[in-house]
Amino acid sequence: MTIAAVILILVVLALSARWTWWRSSAPGLKALCYHKVGVPPPGSRLKPLWVSPEKFRAQVKYLLDNGYTTLLFSDLKKLHDSGQPLPEKSVLITFDDGYENNYTHAWPILKELGAKGNIFVVYNTIGKTNLWHNPASEPWVNMATLEQLKEMQDSGVIEYGSHTMNHPHLSTLKLEDAAWEMAESRRQLEAAFGREMCAFAYPYGDGAYAPAIREKALEAGYTFDFSFRQGKTPWPWDRKAATIDRLFIRGGDNNWDLALQLSRGASRL
Ligand SMILES: [Zn+2]
Numbered sequence: 270m271t272i273a274a275v276i277l278i279l280v281v282l283a284l285s286a287r288w289t290w291w292r293s294s295a296p297g298l299k300a301l302c303y304h305k306v307g308v309p310p311p312g313s314r315l316k317p318l319w320v321s322p323e324k325f326r327a328q329v330k331y332l333l334d335n336g337y338t339t340l341l342f343s344d345l346k347k348l349h350d351s352g353q354p355l356p357e358k359s360v361l362i363t364f365d366d367g368y369e370n371n372y373t374h375a376w377p378i379l380k381e382l383g384a385k386g387n388i389f390v391v392y393n394t395i396g397k398t399n400l401w402h403n404p405a406s407e408p409w410v411n412m413a414t415l416e417q418l419k420e421m422q423d424s425g426v427i428e429y430g431s432h433t434m435n436h437p438h439l440s441t442l443k444l445e446d447a448a449w450e451m452a453e454s455r456r457q458l459e460a461a462f463g464r465e466m467c468a469f470a471y472p473y474g475d476g477a478y479a480p481a482i483r484e485k486a487l488e489a490g491y492t493f494d495f496s497f498r499q500g501k502t503p504w505p506w507d508r509k510a511a512t513i514d515r516l517f518i519r520g521g522d523n524n525w526d527l528a529l530q531l532s533r534g535a536s537r538l
Pocket of ligand 1: 365366432436472473
């Protein structure tokens with residue numbers, strides 16, 4: 270074998286490790302997970318959680334150009350409650366935490382291109398900052414205000430779910446306190462927005478696989494609970510069996526990552 274052939278094989282192997290095109294395609298619900306849309310501030314150690322507005326726009330455009338319908342939580346609930354199949358080309362765009370940059374950067378892009386999104390809000394940090402982070406590792410940035418959140422809801426482009434009251438690691442709390450974080454945030458968000466909160470996302474994914482905590486999430490009245498695990502979720506969804514997985518879009522991902530995540534449930538090893 271020539272050196273050129275060896276080098277070619279090594280390049281193909283490296284690319285196949287970075288973009289896992291060889292995985293078989295998986296059916297199921299495609300729920301994209303974003304956090305912040307914008308440029309990471311100096312000192313951020315969570316840079317992969319920041320997606321630039323240009324990339325976000327290109328990703329939403331990719332979805333629409335490829336015939337995808339973007340679902341709201343209420344659309345998903347109608348499908349779930351009526352036992353209908355998931356439209357083949359449907360996707361749920363979700364954002365965790367409720368940052369102001371969702372209002373300033375993501376919402377205008379969704380609105381302009383004609384797509385829908387859903388935000389999991391931390392009730393006690395509305396209009397404040399990401400107080401659950403240690404600012405030494407992730408600088409505090411503004412969370413959306415109640416007025417901004419209401420404006421987005423009124424546009425028909427954005428719906429909300431709960432991400433607890435304070436963004437704790439639920440498994441480190443007493444079970445009754447974890448239950449309160451989930452139930453009280455649903456009550457408060459429903460009162461603030463005048464809408465049913467049918468979806469919940471576990472902060473850090475913590476508690477999603479602890480049966481006692483998950484039981485409390487479902488008892489709190491949520492139809493859907495979303496984990497922090499990479500993948501697609503079989504549909505019809507077996508609610509008793511497990512949480513809903515998500516497709517995590519990182520700042521360094523390109524549209525091929527997006528395409529692989531949508532079809533295969535992952536784009537990286
Ligand atoms: Zn979070």
